[in-house]
Amino acid sequence: MTAARRLAAILAADVVGYSRLMGEDEAGTARAVSEHREVARPIVASFSGRIVKTTGDGVLLEFPSIVAAVECAIAIQKLMVERNAETPGDKRIVYRIGVNLGDVLIEGDDILGDGVNIAVRLEGICEPGGVLLSSSAYDHVRGKIDADFIDLGETDLKNIARPVRVYAVKTGAEGTTPVLSVSEPNRQGPPRLSMVVLPFANIGGDREQEHFVDGVTESLTTDLSRMRGAVVIARNTAFTYKGKPVDAKTIGRELNVRYVLEGSVQRGGNRMRVNVQLIDAETGNHLWAERFDKPLADLFDTQDEIVARLAGALNAQLAAAEARRSERAPNPDSMDLYFQGLAWLNKGLIPGNVARARGLFDRALTADPDNVEALVGSAAADTLAGVYFFATDPLAAFAAAEAKLTKALSSALDHAGAHLQLGIVYIWTKRAAQGIAECKQALALDRNLASAHSLIGYGKLFVGRFEETEPHIAEALRLSPRDKMA
Secondary structure, eight states: OOOOEEEEEEEEEEETTHHHHHHHOHHHHHHHHHHHHHHHHHHHHHTTOEEEEEOSSEEEEEESSHHHHHHHHHHHHHHHHHHHTTSOGGGOOOEEEEEEEEEEEEETTEEESHHHHHHHHHHHHOOTTOEEEEHHHHHHHTTTSSOEEEEEEEEOOTTOSSOEEEEEEEOSOTTSSOOTTTTSHHHHOOOTTEEEEOOOEEETOOHHHHHHHHHHHHHHHHHHHTSTTOEEOOHHHHGGGTTOOOOHHHHHHHHTOSEEEEEEEEEETTEEEEEEEEEETTTOOEEEEEEEEEEOOOHHHHHHHHHHHHHHHHHHHHHHHHHHHHHTOSSOOHHHHHHHHHHHHHTOSSHHHHHHHHHHHHHHHHHOTTOHHHHHHHHHHHHHHHHTTOSSSHHHHHHHHHHHHHHHHHHOTTOHHHHHHHHHHHHHTTOHHHHHHHHHHHHHHOTTOHHHHHHHHHHHHHTTOGGGHHHHHHHHHHHOTTOTTO
């Protein structure tokens, strides 16, 4: 049978910066959004509009005519300006609206298809307080509405096969309401190592798998938050994007982050496949992608292993991304130099790379003597020079590393990397028991340090407990199977 269809005038609206507002005041924002929505209901009814569905911050409306839809959009935006007049700029509820005239599929009270999708995509690229129309909508309202229109030209919309000609309606509301999440962060730029882990997609829609998929997202958010200096958007805010078709650049602007991590989980028989992508939120470019295939055993063990592998790989990828950014900085600061040094360490353990990394760490310390990360990085270069005999006097290299690490831990006792490096120094200078203890402390602070497991294994060799070595090495390889240092 042919699916039921009809031509529909569709209005899609959502709140600008909703995730930030919820993160700052969840109850207050939910109440304000609900109040604004209730106040707008009589306007929608006056234009014979029908509420198709609502989300936390969005609403989809259908109208009997496209003229009614556009007039309603303008009326709503003008009402919002009035209601926001006495509200501080960073607390205002501001809408973006997209309007389209198109063919839709009918499923009960719901409507689906490109007719709806185009309206949603227009809303997603709209300016705060504005209204965007597709060309099909514009063709039917021009000359019938007392408003000015701006032709924005052909525009590519995400997942829409052909470009759509877009028109902006001059409502008088657009651009009059400052929105912190869109305007303010860009003046300073997002913080270094700032990111959001979006809820992973559950490919196949198996409801029994939903808790596992959400668990991967939550655990990864928690583990990435342990990275020193990282700014990771909280789980409650990230999950407001679940199931919503929002692109990385929009999310980057709303949350003021540099990176977006997205992924999916798919179960097939007795195997689990996880795909993950790291995206530059400023450009929308993909920086890194990886796929993990694992036999399905205990779900929690599988989840822990996947998260550990992802977190370990992301540490290196984020450092490399920050290093690339810092290389473009006209006046690199201490942290810029630190990330460049870290990138050189990650390029491979050869004398030239280690020497270059140490030089950058030391330059970072000259710029800022209190930069603990650079101090630990310089110590790491010393320990590597000692372990791999890059230094003419390995013992002197270990002594220099120990002095730096002692200083670092005096001001940052919870620095997992410093404990790990001190463990290396102790193990390779005949203090294996102390070294094992330092590595255990590093793992207590960061459970994903695969190299800490391998170092404990090496330490067991030095104390003569050979039979205990293999499980530690195996755990290191399980968590980081491609890591040459594991």
